[in-house]
Amino acid sequence: MKFTLWEIGSYLVIIGFWAFFLKVIKRNVTGDILVGAIMGFFLEFSTEPVADYHFKITIYKDLPLIIPFAWGMMFALTTYLSEKLYSRLFHKTSVLLHDKRILILDLLIGLCVGFPLETVGTHAGVWNYNATAIGWTLGTIPLFQMPWETLISYALIMLIGPTFVRYWQAAFEGRI
Amino acid sequence: MSLVLWEIWSYLQILVVWAAFRKFAHRDIKGGILAGAIIGVCVEFITEPFWQYHFKITVYKDIPLSVIFAWGVMFSLVIFLSEKLYCWFLKKSAIVPYDKRVLLFDVLAGVMIGLPFETVGIKTGIWEYRYDLLHWNWGFIPFFHMPYEALVGYALLMVVAPTFVRYWQGVFAEAAHD
Numbered sequence: 001m002k003f004t005l006w007e008i009g010s011y012l013v014i015i016g017f018w019a020f021f022l023k024v025i026k027r028n029v030t031g032d033i034l035v036g037a038i039m040g041f042f043l044e045f046s047t048e049p050v051a052d053y054h055f056k057i058t059i060y061k062d063l064p065l066i067i068p069f070a071w072g073m074m075f076a077l078t079t080y081l082s083e084k085l086y087s088r089l090f091h092k093t094s095v096l097l098h099d100k101r102i103l104i105l106d107l108l109i110g111l112c113v114g115f116p117l118e119t120v121g122t123h124a125g126v127w128n129y130n131a132t133a134i135g136w137t138l139g140t141i142p143l144f145q146m147p148w149e150t151l152i153s154y155a156l157i158m159l160i161g162p163t164f165v166r167y168w169q170a171a172f173e174g175r176i
Numbered sequence: 177m178s179l180v181l182w183e184i185w186s187y188l189q190i191l192v193v194w195a196a197f198r199k200f201a202h203r204d205i206k207g208g209i210l211a212g213a214i215i216g217v218c219v220e221f222i223t224e225p226f227w228q229y230h231f232k233i234t235v236y237k238d239i240p241l242s243v244i245f246a247w248g249v250m251f252s253l254v255i256f257l258s259e260k261l262y263c264w265f266l267k268k269s270a271i272v273p274y275d276k277r278v279l280l281f282d283v284l285a286g287v288m289i290g291l292p293f294e295t296v297g298i299k300t301g302i303w304e305y306r307y308d309l310l311h312w313n314w315g316f317i318p319f320f321h322m323p324y325e326a327l328v329g330y331a332l333l334m335v336v337a338p339t340f341v342r343y344w345q346g347v348f349a350e351a352a353h354d
């Protein structure tokens with residue numbers, strides 16, 4: 001019952017997130033979510049044995065349909081906040097093409113956005129890591145009580161993922 | 177002994193491919209290799225438990241240093257082939273920015289290059305799959321005798337990664353030059 005509520009909630013959160021951005025922020029994040037979901041599906045497929053999920057609607061083994069879209073939401077939020085911080089820090093109206101500094105901000109914002117969500121999902125039992133089987137040995141992060149490997153993985157993913165999302169989001173909305 | 181030779185070759189091939197591109201394609205791919213190596217670090221770190229490597233020089237657990245740069249070489253080859261296929265099939269002189277069709281060519285070129293690389297790596301014993309963790313059960317690709325999951329994994333990676341390499345290669349080339 002608990003997981004059913006989490007599962008329903010996870011779909012509602014993504015719809016709510018999309019509607020919030022459209023209505024309040026005046027930004028269509030459909031493309032960001034779709035492109036981020038492609039990235040999310042790749043990540044989940046390639047690391048499938050790392051975690052066991054406990055949702056009902058799945059697309060590959062125990063991987064829930066909603067999880068790639070949750071990645072999409074996370075990447076959409078990361079690129080948005082990263083660009084806002086970039087504009088504020090460097091006094092620009094938009095991200096300059098090929099400016100390496102955006103990679104650092106993507107990584108930092110990505111960690112701030114993604115890691116707490118990962119922590120909530122883990123501690124709520126929505127998924128659990130097969131930490132012993134896969135041999136994670138770096139220990140746990142104080143306060144979060146999460147494996148260090150998850151933090152490092154997030155940092156690496158957030159270094160790469162937002163570039164893909166930022167590049168393709170307009171094309172996937174048909175705006176280019 | 178043969179693994180030591182493969183390890184030496186894994187470093188030499190980086191120089192060989194770089195030099196070959198410079199000489200025959202008049203293209204400096206060091207930016208592509210560096211940007212691709214970042215993807216390589218990410219891919220190898222997040223999938224570390226699922227493969228067992230047998231090289232000597234490692235960077236984290238059993239991940240060899242040369243494998244990180246081999247990803248860089250592979251992505252450089254992939255974006256080169258992908259762009260050639262794109263231009264040839266679509267009768268263009270260069271990739272049109274934001275043309276989604278390039279994603280299909282990235283996958284096609286990625287599989288054409290990556291799957292034979294992966295097959296050689298497995299068959300020579302440079303690495304092996306941890307089937308006890310992976311639980312792959314889709315069967316094997318005829319001729320290659322490789323798991324279908326490896327093919328799908330490559331295809332998905334090749335949707336995502338070449339965009340990063342293509343976008344940042346110039347910047348990394350400049351940084352390497354400086």
